[in-house]
Amino acid sequence: MIGTANTWGIIGKSSMLRLVLARFFAIGSFLIGIFAIGLFAIGWSFATPLHAADSDPVETLESLETDRNMRVFEPESPNSTTIAEVTYLLIGIQAVIFLLVGIPLCIILCRYRHRKADDGIEPPQVYGSNPIEVAWTVGPAITVFVIFLVTTRSIYEIRAAPAPPEAVHVRVVGHQWWWEYEYLEKNESGYTSLFTTANEMRVPLSEEGTPRPVYLDLESADVMHSFWVPQLAGKTDLIPGRVNHMWFQPEHAGWYTGQCAEYCGTQHAHMWLRVKAENKEDFDKWVANERKDAVTDPTVAAGRTLFLTNACVNCHTIKGTPARGQVGPDLTHLMTRKTLASGIIPNTKKYLLQWLRDPDSIKPGCNMPQMKLTDDDYNKILDYLLTLK
Ligand code: HEC
Numbered sequence: 001m002i003g004t005a006n007t008w009g010i011i012g013k014s015s016m017l018r019l020v021l022a023r024f025f026a027i028g029s030f031l032i033g034i035f036a037i038g039l040f041a042i043g044w045s046f047a048t049p050l051h052a053a054d055s056d057p058v059e060t061l062e063s064l065e066t067d068r069n070m071r072v073f074e075p076e077s078p079n080s081t082t083i084a085e086v087t088y089l090l091i092g093i094q095a096v097i098f099l100l101v102g103i104p105l106c107i108i109l110c111r112y113r114h115r116k117a118d119d120g121i122e123p124p125q126v127y128g129s130n131p132i133e134v135a136w137t138v139g140p141a142i143t144v145f146v147i148f149l150v151t152t153r154s155i156y157e158i159r160a161a162p163a164p165p166e167a168v169h170v171r172v173v174g175h176q177w178w179w180e181y182e183y184l185e186k187n188e189s190g191y192t193s194l195f196t197t198a199n200e201m202r203v204p205l206s207e208e209g210t211p212r213p214v215y216l217d218l219e220s221a222d223v224m225h226s227f228w229v230p231q232l233a234g235k236t237d238l239i240p241g242r243v244n245h246m247w248f249q250p251e252h253a254g255w256y257t258g259q260c261a262e263y264c265g266t267q268h269a270h271m272w273l274r275v276k277a278e279n280k281e282d283f284d285k286w287v288a289n290e291r292k293d294a295v296t297d298p299t300v301a302a303g304r305t306l307f308l309t310n311a312c313v314n315c316h317t318i319k320g321t322p323a324r325g326q327v328g329p330d331l332t333h334l335m336t337r338k339t340l341a342s343g344i345i346p347n348t349k350k351y352l353l354q355w356l357r358d359p360d361s362i363k364p365g366c367n368m369p370q371m372k373l374t375d376d377d378y379n380k381i382l383d384y385l386l387t388l389k
């Protein structure tokens with residue numbers, strides 16, 4: 001090596017290899033970054049259109065599958081909108097920093113690369129430029145400070161304000177692998193239970209001057225779960241021995257899909273959430289019906305007796321019968337739900353029968369055992385369940 005400037009040992013035989021590798025990785029990661037941005041843009045343009053229609057589509061296995069899209073970028077509630085805005089800001093800042101670093105890096109690497117004709121003299125090394133060092137310390141500090149301020153403000157915005165009188169209160173209990181919803185009524189002495197349902201939550205829409213936000217108390221019956229309907233609010237964990245709180249306020253009618261967002265066992269991926277926002281009249285009608293006891297239809301008395309004399313009663317509640325089990329979903333108004341087993345199959349005769357005969361064929365490892373009854377008994381129980389509207 002000629003010259004005295006080879007202070008850093010950059011230029012030497014083995015370091016040549018290092019130089020090539022460094023260039024390779026730098027350009028490589030830049031290209032991967034660009035690729036990621038590209039994918040993001042493509043995904044965005046193909047994203048399924050906004051909120052579900054205000055109609056009640058007949059669910060099929062396929063429609064349920066497409067509905068599994070978690071729409072983080074299409075917020076429909078004040079707090080999820082705030083979260084989406086912070087996300088956009090952070091992605092924007094990251095993109096700018098990425099390009100500010102990546103583009104000059106690639107230009108410099110190509111333009112000043114080692115050439116055959118080079119004389120091998122290392123260029124002058126410059127140390128201790130105060131202006132540059134101040135710039136690259138103050139710049140990031142300001143960026144981080146801005147992010148800090150925005151995040152703090154958003155956290156305060158998202159925090160639940162005291163519930164307005166028309167607010168809906170629901171106690172959510174996470175189970176392996178389904179959701180229990182107990183609707184509560186607020187009165188002077190605290191809360192009283194109105195009714196309990198499972199997996200499909202219904203909430204009323206707000207109107208001009210009448211906000212009807214939904215306040216949730218989140219608990220767990222077993223392990224940790226997390227309630228996440230991205231269009232409505234951020235994730236909140238359900239932790240054994242603790243009560244967490246969250247709220248949301250849907251802006252459009254329709255079905256919102258979510259998912260348990262904390263790994264909770266084998267069927268975690270099949271622990272979906274479905275929230276239906278509907279107008280106040282429909283909601284009130286639904287509430288009035290849910291509060292009633294189950295119908296007693298004499299034509300299905302045989303199925304009812306079978307249900308009550310088998311182990312079903314140990315795990316399921318049907319209001320108006322001796323069945324008071326707490327292990328599985330409340331079945332009092334089973335047929336008002338559009339899906340079964342936490343939103344993974346449509347609630348139709350065919351799937352309901354398959355579920356009764358062999359729950360594991362739908363949700364392997366789930367906590368409902370195969371009951372090993374005769375086909376005739378299954379059909380009788382099925383007929384009974386089909387009357388539970
Ligand atoms: C050992 C407790 C247990 C017994 C016994 C049991 N189940 Fe279940 N059942 C469950 C659990 C737990 C679930 C929820 C499974 C899931 O979604 O992961 C469930 C789910 C269901 C569902 C779907 C409910 C919904 O809204 O998704 C129906 C219907 C049902 N059971 C009917 C019955 C009938 C009928 C019997 C008796 C023949 C019975 N179960 C016996 C525990 C039980």
Ligand SMILES: [Cu+2]
Pocket residue numbers: 174175177224225226260261262263264268271
């Ligand atoms: Cu879970």
